[in-house]
Amino acid sequence: MARPALAQQLFNQMMALFHEGDLSPLPHRVFDAHQVIDAFRTMQQAKHIGKLVVNMQTVQPPVSQPVHARLVLSGNGTWLVTGGVAGFGLETARWLTSRGVRHLVLVSRRGMHTPGAAQLLAEFAAQGVQADISACDVADESAVQALLHRIGASMPPLEGIVHAAMVLDDALMAQLTADRYANVLRPKAGGALVLHQLTQHLPLKYFILYSSVTTLIGNAGQANYVAANALLENLAQHRRAQGLPALCVGWGPIDDAGYLTRHQAVKDSLAARLGAAALKTQDALHMLEILLLHDVGVATVADFDWATLARLLPSSNEPRFESLRRHVGQAGQAGNADDFASRIAGKTPDEVQSMVYQLVREQVAQILCSMPDKINPGQPLHDMGLDSLMGVELALALEKSTGVRLPAMLLNEGPTVEKLVARIVEKLQTGEAASAQPSLGELVSQVVAQHGEHLSNEELAQTVQAVAQHITQEGRV
Numbered sequence: 001m002a003r004p005a006l007a008q009q010l011f012n013q014m015m016a017l018f019h020e021g022d023l024s025p026l027p028h029r030v031f032d033a034h035q036v037i038d039a040f041r042t043m044q045q046a047k048h049i050g051k052l053v054v055n056m057q058t059v060q061p062p063v064s065q066p067v068h069a070r071l072v073l074s075g076n077g078t079w080l081v082t083g084g085v086a087g088f089g090l091e092t093a094r095w096l097t098s099r100g101v102r103h104l105v106l107v108s109r110r111g112m113h114t115p116g117a118a119q120l121l122a123e124f125a126a127q128g129v130q131a132d133i134s135a136c137d138v139a140d141e142s143a144v145q146a147l148l149h150r151i152g153a154s155m156p157p158l159e160g161i162v163h164a165a166m167v168l169d170d171a172l173m174a175q176l177t178a179d180r181y182a183n184v185l186r187p188k189a190g191g192a193l194v195l196h197q198l199t200q201h202l203p204l205k206y207f208i209l210y211s212s213v214t215t216l217i218g219n220a221g222q223a224n225y226v227a228a229n230a231l232l233e234n235l236a237q238h239r240r241a242q243g244l245p246a247l248c249v250g251w252g253p254i255d256d257a258g259y260l261t262r263h264q265a266v267k268d269s270l271a272a273r274l275g276a277a278a279l280k281t282q283d284a285l286h287m288l289e290i291l292l293l294h295d296v297g298v299a300t301v302a303d304f305d306w307a308t309l310a311r312l313l314p315s316s317n318e319p320r321f322e323s324l325r326r327h328v329g330q331a332g333q334a335g336n337a338d339d340f341a342s343r344i345a346g347k348t349p350d351e352v353q354s355m356v357y358q359l360v361r362e363q364v365a366q367i368l369c370s371m372p373d374k375i376n377p378g379q380p381l382h383d384m385g386l387d388s389l390m391g392v393e394l395a396l397a398l399e400k401s402t403g404v405r406l407p408a409m410l411l412n413e414g415p416t417v418e419k420l421v422a423r424i425v426e427k428l429q430t431g432e433a434a435s436a437q438p439s440l441g442e443l444v445s446q447v448v449a450q451h452g453e454h455l456s457n458e459e460l461a462q463t464v465q466a467v468a469q470h471i472t473q474e475g476r477v
Helices: 005-018 033-044 087-098 117-126 139-153 178-199 223-241 265-273 282-295 306-313 320-331 337-344 350-366 388-402 417-430 441-452 457-473
Strands: 028-031 051-055 080-081 103-108 130-135 157-164 206-212 247-251 298-301
Touching: 028 033, 033 139, 033 320, 080 087, 080 139, 080 178, 087 103, 087 130, 087 157, 087 282, 117 130, 139 157, 139 178, 157 178, 178 223, 206 282, 223 247, 223 298, 247 282, 282 298, 282 306, 298 306, 350 388, 350 417, 350 457, 388 417
Parallel strands: 028 051, 080 103, 080 157, 103 130, 157 206, 206 247, 247 298
Antiparallel strands: none
C-alpha cells in the first residue's frame, strides 16, 4: 500500500459513519453454504435486491442419521417455558426434567388459574423439580422484565428458554383484520422478540422457538400464523449470526398433545394434506434432542408422504425442495399406471373394483384435503366442493394412476365416486387405454368455455396458470 496512513484515516472515518448511522450496509440476503444453488438461481431469476451473500460459517450438519447419544442438561440452571402449562409446551417441560433440568418456570396466560395447575406443581415436586407457574403476557416487555427479575432473585441463573406460546385465529385472508393479525402475531412473534431483547445479554445456553410446518408449505386460513412463525425462523438466524444460541423447529401436527387433540377436523385435514399421520409427542421430542445435539439453527420436523404433499403443494418444484426431491428419489414416482396394472393382474372383478374404489376415494380426499372415510361415495363431487379446476386435477391424477382417460371436465356430468369407479373398471376390463391426451390449450379452453363469462381477466390468467401447473406436475408437454 503506497499511503497506509491515509488509508487508515479514511477507513476510520468510514467506520465512524457506519457507527453513527450515516452509512448503512447495502441491502443483502444471506444463504447458507448448502443453499448455494438457491443463491445462484435467485440471482439468475433477478429475484433479489442488493447483494447475495453465501455464508460459509453456517453449514448445518446432517441430522438424517440416528443419534444414539443422550442430551444431558444441567440441574443447576433454570428453564423458562412459555405456553408450558398445557399441551406440547407442557410435554416439553416434562421432557426437560427427564434430561436433568430441576428448575422450571412455566408461563401461560392464566397461570395458576389454568385447570390442573396445582396438580402439575405437585407432580414436579414429587420428582424433585422446583417448578413455578406464572401468568404473564409474554409480549408485554415490562411483565417479562419483572418475571426475569424474579427468576434472577429467587432461582438459579436462567439457562434455557422454550417459546411455545401460541394463539390461533384462522380465517381466509380477505377476512383477516388488523386485530386478527395482532391476536396471533402478538404472543408468538411479539413474545419471541421480547424474550430475545431482554435476554440477549444473559449467558443462555439454549433459546428454542416453536414454529410450524405451515411456514414451509402454507395452510389455508392461517396467513397470520404463518407470518408469525416466519418471524421466529428469521429471529433464530439473526441470533445465530450474532453468536447467540437459537433453534427454531417447524413442527408438523402433533397427535397426542396440544391444539389438535381438541380439533379433530383440523388434524384430519393436515393428515390428508401431508399424506401421513400426525407426530407422536415421544417421536417429536426425540427429534428435538437430535437437533439440539447437532446444534441446528432452523429445522422442520414432520411426517409426510412427498408424493401426496407435492401434488397439493404449488411450490414443490422450487429449488428449496430440491434436496428433498433428490432424497426421496423414485419413492415419489410410485402410483403410475404400470404399477396399478401389475397390482390388479390376476385379480377377480370384485377385487379390482375394490382397489379402484379405494384409489378414487383417496384421490378425491387428497384434493379436498379430507380423509377417505369422510368421502360419501354416493354424493356428487360438485356438492362436496370440487370445482372445475379440481376436476381437471382429479382427472389427470386418476389417469396417471390407472391409465384410464377421463374427461377433464368431470363436473359437467355430475359424477359421484361410485360412477367414477364404474367407468374406470369398465375401461380396465375392456382394455381401453388412455387415448391421446388433451393439450394445455384444449384443457384451458374447456375450463374457460364453462366458466369464462363469470371470470375476470385476472381469474382467467390464474386459471391458465393452474391448469398449466397440473399438466407440468403430471409430466405433460
